[in-house]
Amino acid sequence: MKWQQLPLGSIQTNCYIVENPDRSCLIFDPGGDAKKLINLIHTRGIKPLAILLTHAHFDHIGAVDEIREMYKIPVYVHKQEEKWLGDPALNGSQFFPLIEPLKVKPADHIINEEGLMKIADFEMRVYHTPGHSPGSLSFYFENEGVVISGDALFQGSIGRTDLPGGNQTQLLKSIHDKLLTLPEDTYVLSGHGDVTTITNEMDSNPFLNGF
Known part of the structure; x- marks a missing residue:
């Protein structure tokens, strides 16, 4: 399995493309710049x-919406944020003056619980990791030693908690x-910034010291 980090959108949120040897892929957090993502694909x-x-x-x-319609593929989100996609107050877009209020069509699949998740030949473990937002999820690919953590954990930092539900x-x-x-050698693929590892954050993340 391969993965690629692609910063997208107005604040360069990390989108991740996870690819199997058969050239099929999963897309995590396509935050903007749909044409750039489509060109890469x-x-x-x-x-x-x-x-x-x-x-x-x-x-x-x-x-x-653009990526979903282009490739006719389903969207997955946690049940606690099912309504956020179409609500600018919940997804935060209405609070940023330079961002147009964003309304996305409902998700096709709602994730209700943690556990093993399979999509075609992809296998990952889903963890509910709330705090940055109520429905935050982390996706762990055990065989590859990679976790996609969204905005829960960053290199040297943690997600902000001053938005609704934080x-x-x-x-x-x-x-x-x-x-x-x-495992301490697990790569952490964060929503912003550089890739890190569990051991790096355990050793040097100031927000985790003493917790």
């Missing part, structure tokens, strides 16, 4: 199977109970 000759959202803030969902205590608990229990 076309150039690589890969076939998208689904869009998965770590959460439904505007900067993670900006290109969802809770720092809950976020720290999610990180401690779900992410820091993964």
